[in-house]
Amino acid sequence: MIQSNLFSKELLDKLSDAGSVAVLTGAGISAESGVPTFRGEEGLWKKFRPQELATVEAFMRNPELVWAWYRHRRELLSTARPNPGHRALAELEGRCRDLTLITQNIDGLHRQAGSRTILELHGNIRRNRCMECGQRYEDIALPQEPSIPLCRCGGKIRPDVVWFGESLPGETLEQAFVASTRCRVFLCVGTSAVVYPAASLPIVALQGGAYVVEINIEPTALSPQVHQFIQGPSGEVLPLMLKALDRYENQAGQADPRNVQIHDRQESPGGRYS
Numbered sequence: 001m002i003q004s005n006l007f008s009k010e011l012l013d014k015l016s017d018a019g020s021v022a023v024l025t026g027a028g029i030s031a032e033s034g035v036p037t038f039r040g041e042e043g044l045w046k047k048f049r050p051q052e053l054a055t056v057e058a059f060m061r062n063p064e065l066v067w068a069w070y071r072h073r074r075e076l077l078s079t080a081r082p083n084p085g086h087r088a089l090a091e092l093e094g095r096c097r098d099l100t101l102i103t104q105n106i107d108g109l110h111r112q113a114g115s116r117t118i119l120e121l122h123g124n125i126r127r128n129r130c131m132e133c134g135q136r137y138e139d140i141a142l143p144q145e146p147s148i149p150l151c152r153c154g155g156k157i158r159p160d161v162v163w164f165g166e167s168l169p170g171e172t173l174e175q176a177f178v179a180s181t182r183c184r185v186f187l188c189v190g191t192s193a194v195v196y197p198a199a200s201l202p203i204v205a206l207q208g209g210a211y212v213v214e215i216n217i218e219p220t221a222l223s224p225q226v227h228q229f230i231q232g233p234s235g236e237v238l239p240l241m242l243k244a245l246d247r248y249e250n251q252a253g254q255a256d257p258r259n260v261q262i263h264d265r266q267e268s269p270g271g272r273y274s
């Protein structure tokens with residue numbers, strides 16, 4: 001059971017007053033939606049070899065195998081739904097003047113949960129593009145057979161995700177660095193923080209003077225460097241954080257002299273007003 005006093009006054013103070021918040025998420029935030037992580041116990045990279053499935057070379061060598069794997073992952077995702085962690089971040093966005101959600105996930109669950117300002121660093125599994133002409137295709141437009149969909153130009157269509165050894169979409173990455181540099185609070189949720197350049201964003205935020213909090217079921221390489229490490233499943237911790245923020249803001253509201261209600265004057269013994 002996660003204790004609600006988990007959240008430091010500093011975090012709640014900064015969150016309730018933060019002009020700008022940035023959040024980095026990884027596979028861990030979707031684990032409670034039944035989406036496998038990559039490096040966890042049942043992680044994808046424990047069962048499959050990324051060299052055979054998630055590189056351009058692998059696709060050129062055996063596009064049928066790569067497409068079969070991405071169809072398998074889409075199948076898995078077709079029943080996945082956002083969990084309370086995704087929804088809490090969407091709600092937090094509604095409460096902040098400016099929140100940027102930077103995700104390494106290609107599952108699209110943040111958008112389904114209602115988040116709006118989303119930077120998909122590693123692409124989206126429901127989008128596709130031609131290797132030759134770059135023509136983009138939404139998933140639904142793709143024929144199931146032949147197993148390697150072809151573009152009108154004759155080029156092979158591939159999932160619009162970032163594979164190992166490939167560069168991230170330049171503009172999206174630039175926006176992620178800008179948001180991480182200027183934020184006052186940076187939340188790092190459900191990532192092992194070992195894949196770059198995404199893993200450098202919390203460091204950029206630290207260097208920018210932000211208050212950096214990590215939420216993970218276990219410590220990572222980043223944990224010694226952050227202001228607060230909160231151990232627990234994000235689907236439980238993030239909704240609790242919103243509740244703690246509610247309580248904190250209510251108390252702050254009650255403590256704020258501008259908010260004191262003028263009650264009827266009651267004369268109590270000794271002439272003090274109550």
Ligand code: APR
Pocket residue numbers: 025026027028029031032037038039040043104105122189190191192193194195215216217218220232233234235
């Ligand atoms: N709540 C919070 N954290 C969790 C949860 C949970 N319910 N379940 C797992 N985690 C944590 C794990 O402890 C781990 O630190 O989430 C992290 C998942 O790490 P990875 O599997 O390495 O996933 P991620 O960090 O997103 O990987 C980065 O690597 O394989 C590439 O492109 C892929 O985007 C991916 C990138």
